[in-house]
Amino acid sequence: MSDEGRGPASGTDETLAADYAPLAAELAARDAVGFVAVGDRFDDDLRWLTRFSGPDRDYAFVATPASHSDAGGDRSGDGDDPDNADADATGVHTALCAPALFDEQARREFPGDAVRVDDQGDPAGVRAAAALADRDAESGTVLVPRGIPHDAVVYLERAGYDVASTDAVERARETKTDAEIDRLRRVQRAAIRGIARAEAVLAEATVDPGADDGAGAVRWNGGVLSTERLRRQVNEVLAAHGVRDAGNTVIGAGATAADLHYTGTDVIRPGETVLLDVSPRGPDGYYGDVTRTFAVDPDGGWERRAYLAVEAAREAALEAVAAGVPASTVHEEAAAELAAHGFRVDSSEVGFTHSTGHGVGVSLHEGPSLGDDDKLESGNVVTIEPGVYDPEEGGVRLEDLIVVSDDGFEFLGEYPFSLAPRVREESG
């Protein structure tokens, strides 16, 4: 497979910074001397705060209220990056306590004020306390995310701080900047190419009624087609486009299509629903998320009825989306449509078993949830993904990623859908 002519999944159109203003406001509102986040490369709050793709061991981010000296750049002793003093612009001074062997990368990636490389052998919580002390925050309340590693809290408390939790970062992440939307759009485009590959494979596939001792199977490229073979086809395309599948390529067929997170191996049989949920992660940490459902040689039974219902629910949900609308309204519109089509919406096993959507960013699942009553805001990026399932029949889901705007929404990537897979001009 050639990689010529493919755009990068990471771009330089917009600088990817972090907006520290909500943190500054939270520090002021709660009269706190600082905010500390500790974690490793798998901590999404830290990824958003630092833009640093660090190692699989703990490091720390520390924010403190801006002081007069920050504006002048006279910040001796609190870092090694004195030319990057823009703390006054956001009302907060930010430091990354970089892990050993990652100094260079931290300086390249961190958009904040200071990269600290002192005492890299100490636990991240100890280093965070030292960073606070260097900012003249000797005692007082330090805000932390709810799930901060417990040992970091122990170190902060030993150093004399009171620790209290905040969800300010989680909340700030829910509204995306143009640069973030740009990244999400790129990853979603790659995810769609993965779906296009799967649809092309299914469109080429043939039915072998006698295969597998008469149970029947779908064949492709000389062999029986399984969910695992199809998954590898999708994941190869994701890799070719510079994004990683992140273990998230869920493909089920028939009964396993009713399993919301199926990543195993199942033979694909004629007529049964093949559900593909592709959620890769791009090089900047942002996810895509798209689902399509197909059937090879469908017979017009449950799956056709389910498909029509889901299509109608998708339309109803999308029509309800706009800034100012309670998120739960979108879910209720989808649920009402599915109920009107005769599907259950009150069970965790059969029918519409999940919420209509969730936020997507540096986490695959983040706020806002379309099950909550909070109002949608312009800049929220959410999935719209109604679906119905029946362990006896299969599962049908259609999922797209949208950004909420004042008068509605915009798709982050579009791809057509139909129950029968088609060879499409644009695929490949």
Next chain:
Amino acid sequence: MSDEGRGPASGTDETLAADYAPLAAELAARDAVGFVAVGDRFDDDLRWLTRFSGPDRDYAFVATPASHSDAGGDRSGDGDDPDNADADATGVHTALCAPALFDEQARREFPGDAVRVDDQGDPAGVRAAAALADRDAESGTVLVPRGIPHDAVVYLERAGYDVASTDAVERARETKTDAEIDRLRRVQRAAIRGIARAEAVLAEATVDPGADDGAGAVRWNGGVLSTERLRRQVNEVLAAHGVRDAGNTVIGAGATAADLHYTGTDVIRPGETVLLDVSPRGPDGYYGDVTRTFAVDPDGGWERRAYLAVEAAREAALEAVAAGVPASTVHEEAAAELAAHGFRVDSSEVGFTHSTGHGVGVSLHEGPSLGDDDKLESGNVVTIEPGVYDPEEGGVRLEDLIVVSDDGFEFLGEYPFSLAPRVREESG
């Protein structure tokens, strides 16, 4: 690219259980009423303890000392999997508090005693406390991993438990079972196929001295070859073999080869070292880890000298490996060889800037570290990866994955090496 004839990266040769005996011993030694781990799919202790590949939100694992009733299967009220009562065999009773929408998958994957689905809307720490209480552990000491989310500790303390940390799980993970070694070998084999693809691309590549305004560049398949183009080639092969690149495909060229974690885009120039470190993750959560270094049209300068030194250090390190040998001895042997070849071993910028290796399992980096004085044990799986770097010249590293045995070691996958890339019979 076809997927025919490729073995699965996940296998069924050996059942992948978790060995809970060390946990039972730790509970007894510390007179604790239970052990609790809380985290999401990115928590590797939890992955090892539960074999459950859960969602990106918190769930809990709870171990309690086995009681007489466990052996008889009379465990009403503490789970929904009464047929799986083997607690007596390990001296410990284990439960997974499964997150909502994941009941089915938890039952399929968890090898322990009980899958709990009660109160799935509650925080994982609250559910863990309820699971402890159901096991008649109403108060006393509960052991937790050092990095457990702080809110889980708060909930356990509110429920009346004293919380103390343990590294028992971390330590238990260092010695691999045959089933784990089987998984590691499969992933390493896929990683090696990725390296083979990169070597084939580099062997096909041509030198264009006039490219890039006279700076010179390596060309392949009609365009200038960059680290990103090469990375996509590698990652496509990983995907085709059913493993994911996990964002770990580090490829640097020249100066960026001296950056230990370079995942950016850099033009590959004639003669400079191209360092490829490939560490994919398999479907069961185990990692591979292999590094090779090549140069297209090398001129016999620094890179040739570095290559010979690293080759000799690799030999020296491997010769030192055996159960009972202090891990640091392996590092010292490699360092002595590099020093004898005239490379610095005391700097974090130039020469041999890191340790000779680390353990690999469900974490890419785990114990034992070859920098520590602990003795190697049979069943440790570690990398052997000497390397030398010079930001002015480039970087050379050779890395293999081995399992330690009583009389030496065994490679988990083998692949030849040479500075000049070759077309090899076995590649592809």
